[in-house]
Amino acid sequence: MRIAFCIRNLVFCQLMIFCLVSIPMVAKSQTTSQESEDSLATSKTAEKFKETLQKTNSQRLDDTSSQRTRVRLNGISKAPFISLQQYLKGNASGLFVKEESGEPGSEQFMFIRGLSSPLFNKQDVYGVQPVVYLNGTPLTQENAFSYNIQRYDFNKLGSGTNLLAALDINNIGSIEVLKTPADIATLGPLATNGAIWITTKVAQPSAKPIINFESYVGMLRAPKVKTINAAYENDFRKRYYDAYATPEQLAAYPVYVANQYDKNYYGPSNWNDIYYQSKPVYYVGFGLNGGHDRASYRFNISDTKDHNFDDTNFDRYALTFGMNMLPLKWLTISSNINAARTDRDRNKSLRDRFAETRFVPDLANPLSPNKEAYQLYLDKYRTSIDDNKNNAISGDFTATADIQNLQIKTQLSIDYEEALRDVFWGSELMDGNSFISTYYGLAQRTSIKNTIRYTVPLAHDQHRIRLEAGQNYVSDFFKYDYIYGYNTPNDFIKIKSVLVNGSAYSNNDNIFAYPFSDNLKARLSSYYGRIGYSFKNVFSIDAVGRYDGYSSFSPTDRWLLTPVVATKVNIHELMPHDQLFSTFALRGSWGTFGKLIQDSRFKLGPQYRVDLGYSDEPVIGGSGGYSGISQTYSFGWINRYYNWPFSEKLNIGLDLGWLNDRVILTADFYNNKDKNMIVPTSVASENGFSYKWVQGMAVQNTGLNLGITADILHNPGGVSWQFFTNFNWNKNKLLKLPYDLNEIVYGDMKLVVGKPADSYWLFENQGMIEDEASIPPGRTNVDGTVLPMTFGGTIPFSVGDPLWADINKDGVIDQNDKVLKGHFLPVYTGGIGSTLSFRRFNLDFMFYYALGQQLLNRLTSTKLDFINSENSRDIASIKEVTFWQQTFDYNTYPLYNPWSGVIPYRADQDLFLEDADFLKLRYVTLGYDLASLDYFKKKKIPKMLVYVTGTNLFTLTKFSGGDPEQVNYRGAYTGYALPLAASYSLGVKINF
């Protein structure tokens, strides 16, 4: 603890000292730069300095150019996107982005090269996220530990803001997606899930400071929805009541559907006029870049506003300051600071509100579809507060010493992210009570990285031997403080009031509040050594040995030694007279990487925790006025030892270039096996433990990443056409379970060895039981008579029930008859885009697609299962105002008896499994560069681009119920998310 503190202090001090020292230095060099302005352009030092700065700072093994991994940004930078995930979606080979909701600033998840571990719950999604490096600084990653105190997992506690929405694309120079063993060899376990390497625009020396200004303003297009009122609902339900209802059931017909004189439900359904109101989105950014032959600086500031329907907004103020110095010929010092503040207005959905208040009120009557009534409801938010703020600051300090063949580099970096949420919902929204909550969360990552490289001087220049050693220390710290309470004195006074009783003061007995606090620490210490050999430009081989220690494993099993080997053969060099190819290289890399775990508690072995809650009240920790502890019965049995899960990665790559590399193809085949992972296995319930957490699960991901870039037409001044595409195929398979189990069941999820880890587990629907005669036979009695088929062995099937396939032919439909079907992550993904330019015009567009995945339409299931969802206090069946739109055609579904005990419209059947393939137009942007106009030429303005952009303009899909992309982490389509709306914007980019 003390040493960690020291390190933190040290880093801060160094940054502070550095800033103090360097700012006057830059200022000083500014003044001197006036004199030497002319000489600067030709100065050798300056050229070298520029060259140094241009070098990519990622440390891959097999590659000197980052062409292969670099993401194309020129089109996307003209679209009104705000988060890293959005910049990369469909745009980066091997990376799949899941954007569940269009709500600006909400969380989005990324998956590099498939699903390395099954997603048992929402927390697991955080565990498979790639690491993001900003100028070599590993940014802190969200830890999901606050889900431990959450009743519902729709949103992360607190502001729930996507941390990667703090990155302004106009600050970004390049993004690389690192995924092969060679790419991540020196990064180690942090990057086992893949890494995204971002380099901000480099501060470059220039004689005259360059100012750039960028801005756009845009609008969203409201989606076309088919609104309905209770008349539609009545028509829909009547069919079921006519066919099956008993008089008793008929009597229980919900009043809001039945009462045709109720203008709230039978009046005009025009809620969408309010809900889908659009407001402008905009961006204003301003940058300054300048410097001297020994120092350069870059400064950028921007304000971004994003918006979606339901009055959701996102504001971001971002600030970047970067500088580079060459105090000595052999020493480069650079530092970057990125800061952002974001502010988010969240949606007003009932579900998200109740999830925060942990309280589901009487939901007998849904919101009215009527505009006036809906407005009255929205007016109840007048006294409410819902502030969601995030502050992020990350910075690094890097010193590189280049002394002939020796390079020493040290980097200190820190990333600090804090999230705050203040909520107040007044008495009108809370049935006469009120709700108040405050959240403060902090995630911090400090890292120190040192490398030393040496190139062995050999007599013949043909052979080269490179030696490198590195050390890296990463310290993570997470904490949150959260308190929620009910019953403030009134809607305006939100603190506990004090009673004055004569001369005595006492606390009033209002505000019933629950405080929580938790923190988590994890540390990773790594060492690696590398030896590389290359022969001319023909052949190279590198071997890396890593030794990583992580604090979250058992003390005796904390360290892991892993190897990586990477090789490259430049075949083109071997056949120098080859005319066909301009590039022809084969790459291969193999390596093992330790996998980190998010939960720091496994290391303790069998343990005692606070675990006195139950499913509706998971956080009750006290008993008899004291906090009580017990073994981890709810979580499951924890074994004595846990060591590193690891990932064995193989990559074979091929780079081909034709026509002087005007056409470049890169193909990468990979086979990743993630092994020794921790998995919950079943134990006899009589032990009291819900599961047993055992190591030994293995998952394999095999696939192909293909990228093509082609300069099809290249006529400067005339028509040019650059085409680019990426295509990815991934196949996912569960290889092994612990104890040589063949399958495990966890909640509503099943894993079977040899089957994909992202399957749905469903009954197979084969139609409907139309009459008595078609009730399938069940078990045979001893006397030879045959009973009807039963559900779960106890409920006999009857007319109006669905026919589900009896897979094991035992006359009983139960869990054993459910089959694994489909994928919730796509099998094929990719993007196709082009840049066309003609004179001063240029047109960029990109499509992206995901194929081979399915979705489970829970929305339709809930609507059809209205008997059970009407009765339920389940938060997942809450009717939002968006309930009043037609999302499916009920005539296409069989008319089952909704009262049946078998729950005919249960979601876990393939009746609701639908193809979720889609192709979308990500963006199309048309620009016109005014800079070449005489007027601007005279003014010496190098760049003045005016553009119009449209995003999400159309979607091609078989799915009729909405946007197939908007499914949750397990592929369920719930219809709660805000749409990924189409937008139109107009922007400029000016340099002067």
Place this chain on the structure above:
Amino acid sequence: MYKLNKYIFNKAVLLLSLVFSMSVSCTRQLDIESTEAASSINMWQSYDDAKSGLVGLYGLARAALANDNAHWLYGDLRMADFATPRSGSYIEAIIKNRLNEDLPGMEDLKDWRRFYAAIDACNTFIEKSGGCLQDTRYSALYHKVDVAQAHILRAFLYLYVSRIWGDVPLVTSATTEGLNTNLTRTPQRQVLDFCINDVKLYLDSLPTEYGGNDQSKLKFTGPYYGRTWAQIGNFYWGYWQGMTVLAQIYAWMGDYERLEPVARKIWDNLAQAKTQLVGYQNANNYLTGNNSIFYGNGVIGSYCYQLLSLSYNMDNKESGPSGVGHIESLTLADPYIPRQKPDIYVPRDTIDQLFYSITDLRHPYQSAASSYQSVYFTNYYASIPVLSKFKTFAPAANGFSIYGSCIPLSRAEDICLLLAECYLYKGTIGDAQGFLERIRLQRFTNGFANNLRPLGTGGPVYVPTDRSRENGLLWNIFRERRVELMGEGYGWYDLIRYKKYLANDDEFNKLVEQGGIYWPVSQRVLDNNPLIEQNSYWKR
């Protein structure tokens, strides 16, 4: 220039070596103390471990009974006095004894894991808490008392699970690394016999009260874990709670011969147990008020009216906004909380059948006010009367679903009526009537055989009427239980005991014989342990 170079070089070397040396020392920093959990190696070493382990037992037991309102769904719904307005829901299925259905919400009720979690915690405490004796603050006497509590609680949990599932696996040792894999169902009789012996063995290690003046031989007086009796009430289970558990076991077994002396001893020592019947003076407030005897630890003045319960300490925010774990979350609706209909209610017909006396303090019609008042029931004349007996809102809940009522397991009225049963069984009818009348006397209802005059010589006389005598003494004892203990989780078990006592209902006898009075076990339990068989009645 050279000088400057050297100076900076030195500085750089210094800086780098500093960083390197820091990082080397950092490798030792992989040892991070966890603040959120304690390794089992470090557990059971101190006074605090014993304390938090012990309260953990009660917490886990409470969680098992509170989860999904299990205590009431098990105990009050099946074929008993409650109805539900939610047709098609799992609550309706339970009321109609259609436990085979797989409706959402039922799976958890069929799973006994939470009970076994509490049982395993008891087993662990019994085996391991001795380690805490190395802390001198933890005395041998404390340890003796604490271990005895774990035994009593375990016996109670076994009684509870065997009332629900019949034959259940009897696990009496703590789970170890390997986890038990060979557990089968033990005959119910054997389980209950084990419990009886266990309770008897440990009764004498328990004080009569905690944090006060212990009357037992232990002389366990003074604050217990820093708390006084007024703060504790009967949160921790002592001698009289052990006796009550024993009484409950005998009652469930229908063993009136062994029940009688136990119940009698409790009855004769109510003062020592610091409890009493709720008197007529307080009947309204104590049974139905906001701060009723069910609120918190049940201490009012110098009495704790919860003879046996699992309670929530409301100062410590042990109750949450879902309301689950408190019967109010099932029974309350408008005008108490903004909800149109409750989940369960007692239909008017049943109310009319149960309440035979207009003067009854619990009766919807309150003669004192000459109108229908909100005592046991609110909105009596609505189609769905609200059972408002329980409305223990937390101080700041203000119509919001944070409740403070305990999970009631027994009180003096229960013991009193059990004694009436015993004497009826024994044939001493006068005593049986007498114990029934004791309750009736305090509720201003007509007597069964005697003229009741609760307020002394000048007060009103409640003479027996046709309705107060209808269906005979046994039926009236059980009717009194249905009224007095309404919503306290007795309905179903009392029905079984009543039917078993008479044994003249063929259909019910069949249900008893075939095991239909028990719950099916969940598929999860069956899948996790192939040695467990489904209850035969539900296997059909």
